[in-house]
Amino acid sequence: MSGWTLWNLPFFDSGHADLAREVAAWRVQNHEEPSAEALADVCRDIALSLGKAGILETVVPQRDANGGWHLDVRALCVAREAIAYESAMADSVLAMQGLGTAAIWLHGTPAQQERYLDRARRGEAIAALAVTEPDSGSDVANITTRAERSGSGYILNGAKAFISNGNFADHYIVLARTGEAPGARGLSAFIVDTGTPGLAAGAPMEMMAAHPLSGLTFENCRIPMENLIGEPGQGFxxxxxxxxxxxxxxxxxxxxxxxxxxxxxxxxxxxxxxxxxxxxxxxxxxxxxxxxxxxxxxxxxxxxxxxxxxxxxxxxxxxxxxxxxxxxxxxxxxxxxxxxxxxxxxxxxxxxxxxxxxxxxxxxxxxxxxxxxxxxxxxxxxxxxxx
Ligand SMILES: Cc1cc2nc3c(=O)[nH]c(=O)nc-3n(C[C@H](O)[C@H](O)[C@H](O)COP(=O)(O)OP(=O)(O)OC[C@H]3O[C@@H](n4cnc5c(N)ncnc54)[C@H](O)[C@@H]3O)c2cc1C
Incomplete structure (x- = not known):
C-alpha cells in the first residue's frame, strides 16, 4: 500500500477501521465445504459464534437512545467484506440475519421487535426472507403467493423458491399478494413462524457452492394479524x-x-x-x-x-x-x-x-x-x- 489505506478515505470514521480489525479476527471452525444436508447445523453454529463475537450487531441493530433503529451501512459492508474474506458461507449466515429481520426493525411493531430481534442478534434464532417464487424471481411484483383476510388474520397459500436458510429458519419474512391494488401495490409482508401448520420446507438444494437453500410451501397457513409488517399493500x-x-x-x-x-x-x-x-x-x-x-x-x-x-x-x-x-x-x-x-x-x-x-x-x-x-x-x- 503506497502510504495510505482504504481507511484514510473520507467515507469512514475511526470506528470502521477498528471494526474491520475486530471482525477480521473472527475465524470459521472448519473450512471444509459441508454437504447440503449438513449445512443447517453448520450455519446454526456459525450464527451462534457470530452472535457471541458481537458481529451480528452489524446486521441487526440495537434500539438507539431515541428509541429508533439505525443500521450503519458502512459497518455492515466492512463486516461483510471481512467475513466473506474468511468464509463465503459465514457471510451468508451474517447477511441472512439482517435480511430476515430488516423488515421488523424498519417497519415492525414494538411487539414484533421485542419478540424477534434480540434472539436473532445473538444468533440463537435463524432468520429468513422469502420473496422469490418458482415463477417469479427478478419480477418481484408478479408474485402469486396469496394471503387472504380471514377472521382476525390471513390465510396464506403458495410456494417460494431458493430461500436461504429455508429448511431451518425460526421465522420467515414472507411477501404475499393481498390484492389492495394490482402489481407491486397489492403485496404485504408477514412474519411466518416455523412450526406454523401448513408451512413445509423442501429438501436442501445442491448448489454449485455450499449455500443453505430450499423451497417453501404454504397450505392454508393461518397468520395472525399481529404478524403483518407495516400496512396491508405496503409489502413491496x-x-x-x-x-x-x-x-x-x-x-x-x-x-x-x-x-x-x-x-x-x-x-x-x-x-x-x-x-x-x-x-x-x-x-x-x-x-x-x-x-x-x-x-x-x-x-x-x-x-x-x-x-x-x-x-x-x-x-x-x-x-x-x-x-x-x-x-x-x-x-x-x-x-x-x-x-x-x-x-x-x-x-x-x-x-x-x-x-x-x-x-x-x-x-x-x-x-x-x-x-x-x-x-x-x-x-x-x-x-x-x-x-
Ligand atoms: C445463492 C442464492 C440465494 C438466494 N437466496 C434467496 C433468499 O433468501 N430469498 C429469496 O427470496 N430469494 C433468494 N434467491 C433467489 C434470487 O433472488 C433469484 O434467483 C433472483 O432474483 C433471480 O430470479 P430467478 O432465479 O427466478 O431468475 P429469473 O428472474 O428467471 O431471471 C433469469 C435471468 O434473466 C436475466 N434477467 C432478469 N431480468 C432481466 C431484465 N429485466 N433484462 C434482461 N435480463 C434480465 C438475468 O440474467 C437473470 O439471472 C437466492 C438465489 C441464490 C442463487
Whole structure:
C-alpha cells in the first residue's frame, strides 16, 4: 500500500477501521465445504459464534437512545467484506440475519421487535426472507403467493423458491399478494413462524457452492394479524427498503472474496517459478495483477460511496446501491477468474481455495437482483430524475 489505506478515505470514521480489525479476527471452525444436508447445523453454529463475537450487531441493530433503529451501512459492508474474506458461507449466515429481520426493525411493531430481534442478534434464532417464487424471481411484483383476510388474520397459500436458510429458519419474512391494488401495490409482508401448520420446507438444494437453500410451501397457513409488517399493500416498499440497505453489502461480500483471491494470487506469483524466474516477472502476469487491483479498488470505491451516501445523506440511495452491487460483483468475478487463471491447473483443482471462491462468488451476480436488474434500476432512477 503506497502510504495510505482504504481507511484514510473520507467515507469512514475511526470506528470502521477498528471494526474491520475486530471482525477480521473472527475465524470459521472448519473450512471444509459441508454437504447440503449438513449445512443447517453448520450455519446454526456459525450464527451462534457470530452472535457471541458481537458481529451480528452489524446486521441487526440495537434500539438507539431515541428509541429508533439505525443500521450503519458502512459497518455492515466492512463486516461483510471481512467475513466473506474468511468464509463465503459465514457471510451468508451474517447477511441472512439482517435480511430476515430488516423488515421488523424498519417497519415492525414494538411487539414484533421485542419478540424477534434480540434472539436473532445473538444468533440463537435463524432468520429468513422469502420473496422469490418458482415463477417469479427478478419480477418481484408478479408474485402469486396469496394471503387472504380471514377472521382476525390471513390465510396464506403458495410456494417460494431458493430461500436461504429455508429448511431451518425460526421465522420467515414472507411477501404475499393481498390484492389492495394490482402489481407491486397489492403485496404485504408477514412474519411466518416455523412450526406454523401448513408451512413445509423442501429438501436442501445442491448448489454449485455450499449455500443453505430450499423451497417453501404454504397450505392454508393461518397468520395472525399481529404478524403483518407495516400496512396491508405496503409489502413491496417494505422489501425494497430492505434491499436498499443490503444490496450494497452484496458488493462488499463479493469484494471480500475477491480480496482473498488477490492475496492468494500475490503470494503465488512471487513463489511460483516460470521460465526460470518468479512468474511475477512476466509482463502478462503483471498486466493481469494491475487489472485485478484496479477492479478491487473500483469495487471498494463504489461500495463505500453507496454505504456512505446511505449513512450520511439518507433517503433511498437506490441508484448508488444498485451501482455498487453491479460494479463490485462483476469486478469481483473478474478478479477471481484471473486468480484461477494465474494458478493454472491448481486453479481448477477441486478443493483449491481459488476454485472454491470461483464457485462461491458466482451467485452474487444473481441474488438480490441480477446484474441486468441492477442496470434496469439504474436506468429507471436516471429517467425518473429527468421528469
Ligand atoms: C445463492 C442464492 C440465494 C438466494 N437466496 C434467496 C433468499 O433468501 N430469498 C429469496 O427470496 N430469494 C433468494 N434467491 C433467489 C434470487 O433472488 C433469484 O434467483 C433472483 O432474483 C433471480 O430470479 P430467478 O432465479 O427466478 O431468475 P429469473 O428472474 O428467471 O431471471 C433469469 C435471468 O434473466 C436475466 N434477467 C432478469 N431480468 C432481466 C431484465 N429485466 N433484462 C434482461 N435480463 C434480465 C438475468 O440474467 C437473470 O439471472 C437466492 C438465489 C441464490 C442463487
Amino acid at each position: 416498499k417494505v422489501a425494497m427498503a430492505t434491499f436498499d440497505i443490503f444490496r450494497t453489502s452484496v458488493g462488499a461480500a463479493a469484494l471480500g472474496m475477491a480480496r482473498r483471491a488477490f492475496d492468494e494470487t500475490m503470494s503465488r506469483v512471487t513463489q511460483r517459478q516460470l521460465f526460470g524466474s518468479p512468474m511475477a516477472q512476466l509482463a502478462g502476469v503483471q498486466a493481469r495483477l494491475a487489472d485485478m487491483k484496479v477492479d478491487l479498488d473500483t469495487a471498494a470505491l463504489m461500495v463505500y460511496r453507496a454505504a456512505w451516501a446511505k449513512d450520511m445523506i439518507g433517503g433511498r440511495c437506490t441508484q448508488e446501491a444498485s451501482m455498487a452491487k453491479l460494479v463490485a460483483t462483476e469486478a469481483a468475478s473478474r478478479v477471481i477468474d484471473s486468480a484461477v487463471q494465474i494458478f493454472g491447473g491448481l486453479g481448477v483443482t477441486r478443493g483449491s481455495l481459488v476454485e472454491q471462491l470461483y464457485r462461491e462468488v458466482r451467485a452474487t451476480r444473481i441474488y438480490e437482483g441480477a446484474s441486468e436488474v441492477q442496470k434496469l434500476v439504474i436506468a429507471r432512477t436516471l429517467l425518473s430524475e429527468q421528469r
